[in-house]
Amino acid sequence: MSKADEETIPLSYKYHWSQDSEMPLKDFLAKYRPSMVQNDGTKPWIWVSPPNKDDEHRSSRGEDQAIEEGCKLLEEVTARVEEIKNDSSIPARSSKKTGAKGKKEIREQVQAEATEKLKEIALEHDYVVGKWLLFAPQAKVDAIWSDLATSLVEGPLAKTKAFRAKVATSPPSETPNYQHVMCLYIPNVYDKDTVTSIMKILLRNHGFNLSGVKSDLYTLIGLDSKHPSGIQSTELKEQYFAELMSNKSSAETSETTGDVSEKSNEPSAAKAKSKPKPKKKNDPFESDDDDKDDGAKKRAKDSDDEEEQPKKKQK
Incomplete structure (x- = not known):
């Protein structure tokens, strides 16, 4: 199989799900599991293409x-x-x-x-399409692939520019420690904003083990990690991590500096003034009779005091 065939879905290929497929995605994923489908030379990949995604960027005149x-x-x-x-x-x-x-x-x-x-x-030549590369062991590939495909069709990845996914089927003979490669296709590998936004979802929402971003041009000219030229075949995820962490640190530093600046401009708090004693307020519900009774009581008390004073002198 040529390198070009690796990026092309054969016509009437039953291992490809799209919106025109007869069975629901869930049934397709359950029926064609990468751990169970063996590659005999005619079925190296299982593909999933979400609906309503522009596929024109797959081909380029150049x-x-x-x-x-x-x-x-x-x-x-x-x-x-x-x-x-x-x-x-x-x-x-x-x-x-x-x-x-x-x-x-x-x-x-x-x-x-x-x-x-x-x-x-x-x-x-406007040939910038490529993919995020992911790897999964034989024992976990079915669950990881199902998670990726479902997210692309009806989950978080459906809201991104990612437009197709594929997973490698199993080798014809038992291969110890075999790793299934998965590809999540993106329209432009040099669009860092798109690449990074998709990476965030793959890591935060799904916890996938990412390898890097690879251009389809690299694939079709035969450039891989073992090529004698020694040219790096992927943009490693660490490069995007470093940029993300740098942006995050800058934002946090800016916020911290802003807080300190605002606090330094605040006037010093004035000493709290002692609260004035509350003035006695007239009771609006107090009746006139109550006032009269209080006055009578006061006069009676004054009279008693006057009577007490002579008695004290006599003693």
């Missing part, structure tokens, strides 16, 4: 040209890396004293430049 230029560049870089390896005039290690660059440093520079050139080719 796809063939991008692949041709990418293959040519890959050949040149591979040859250059081999030259560096066999060039005895290049020291094995860099030297701080002489400033001479070592084989590793020169090789990495060539590979980094090639990565940028491949990006330019993809953007120039």
Whole structure:
């Protein structure tokens, strides 16, 4: 099977679910489990395509040209890396004293430049589609794949720009520690906002084990982790993590600085003033008779006091 076939769904392929499928997604996932479907050369993948997702970005007029230029560049870089390896005039290690660059440093520079050139080719020909790569062990792949596919069709991922998913079926013979690869397709691997927003859902909502983001151009020119050019075949998730953490730290620092600034501008609290003693208020419900009774009692008390005073003197 060619590399191009890996990104193409065959016509009338029964291991592909879409809105036109006869059975519900739940039944499809239960019937065609990746741990049970063996690849005999005709069914390497199980696919799920959600409804109402624009699929035009899957094809590009410049796809063939991008692949041709990418293959040519890959050949040149591979040859250059081999030259560096066999060039005895290049020291094995860099030297701080002489400033001479070592084989590793020169090789990495060539590979980094090639990565940028491949990006330019993809953007120039508008062939930027790619995928998030996920891996799952044989014992857990059915549950993880079901979770991913369901989320893409009717869950959190349905609200993103992700437009298709696939999972590798099982090898024809028993393979110890076999890992099933899963791909979640996105329209533009160079759109960091989209890539990062999807990554957040994959991690926070599903807890998936992500590997990295890979361009379809890389797949179709045969660039993988074992390619002799040594070019990095994926954008590692750590790069997006680092950016997320950097943005988070900046936001937290900004909030903290703002709080301190606001507090420093607040005037010092004035000393609390002693509360004035409450004034005696007239009771609006007090009757006139009560006033008269109180007056009579007061006069009677004064009279008693006057009588007591002579008695005290007589003693």
